[in-house]
Amino acid sequence: MIASVVSVAVCTYRRPAVVATLASIAQQELPEGVRVEVIVADNDTGREAEARVLAAAELHGLSVAYVHAPERNICVARNACLDAATGDWLAFLDDDETAGPGWLVALLSQAERSGCDAVLGPVKATYPPQAPSWLVAADFHSTAPTFTNGRILKGYAGNVLIRRSAIERYGLRFDPALGRMGGEDDAFFYRLTDGGGSIGYARDAVAYEPVTPARLSLTWLLKRSFRTGQTHGSRLLVRRGWFARGVQIAMAGAKVALCLGGALTAIGSVQSRTRWLVRGALHAGAVARLAGLKVLELY
Structure with a gap:
């Protein structure tokens, strides 16, 4: 050992x-x-x-x-x-x-x-x-x-x-x-x-x-996922220039839209709908951080 x-x-x-x-x-x-x-x-x-x-x-x-x-x-x-x-x-x-x-x-x-x-x-x-x-x-x-x-x-x-x-x-x-x-x-x-x-x-x-x-709610899941996305956005902030940052915002924004569309198509399944929403919150967090918004304080 x-x-x-x-x-x-x-x-x-x-x-x-x-x-x-x-x-x-x-x-x-x-x-x-x-x-x-x-x-x-x-x-x-x-x-x-x-x-x-x-x-x-x-x-x-x-x-x-x-x-x-x-x-x-x-x-x-x-x-x-x-x-x-x-x-x-x-x-x-x-x-x-x-x-x-x-x-x-x-x-x-x-x-x-x-x-x-x-x-x-x-x-x-x-x-x-x-x-x-x-x-x-x-x-x-x-x-x-x-x-x-x-x-x-x-x-x-x-x-x-x-x-x-x-x-x-x-x-x-x-x-x-x-x-x-x-x-x-x-x-x-x-x-x-x-x-x-x-x-x-x-x-x-x-x-x-x-x-x-307290963690058995959609609100908590979305907050956690959004904060995780902000962490990724913070990482991109220090690794990308302004032009590349704009490209990243556009890409992440498109993923948010895709996830919202997926949630709408899964409206009859709470499990699938929640997966789409949680994933969308992740990309939304990345957009928010790349755009310079304050990081969500989760704890």
Whole structure:
């Protein structure tokens, strides 16, 4: 196995569910010679999570470093984890996620096979009983990487393993300017792949995330997709001149129109109609950012 120590990082903000996250880390089926250290970065202004985190660590026999990162900005907490990690690899889980027992070994195995600098795992959404059946069937809330010409160019910090030497080599940090609007994960991993780093995918490294009632709406889906489009638009802003930017606006605008047309043709199917609308919101976000509009603050 390629790693002797893995730092598993969890950023938390007023979520008692972090106790379940820590329990799932304690239940990992680790290969011989692999040791886990856990870092919990508390993003609250007070130290509200400290007592529950340390109690869970004692209960499950975990080596946990509690770090107070009180800026109420997810990037500050994630960067605190980068600074505190001592392992050969750094893994991230969200504080409302739980990992299956084979999660970490699946990430490590894929990293060994592929030689990649980072490896993503899927995040499977779990829905409450009141979730609309069409939303559960469409499963908009689960997360998996996007492949572009056979490569993964960006990632997410909800379920990932990163080579710590790559973090240092590429000078990777999470941008605090994006900490309340979203898109910080995309920017972080784009910097990795733009620099020549590689990202792999471990299908068996599954993490599970419950969907809260506040996220069971079309409005939330459209906002999230629009913000993702703005992130892509921000990337194009720094990589294109004014003429090329105008071309990109025209292309993205045409895609918005196409998606609205698709939604109209799918008027009888709420699932298909929503897919078209969510895709249209993505392109609309790119248009808005390319046109210089303020980035939507999602968090």
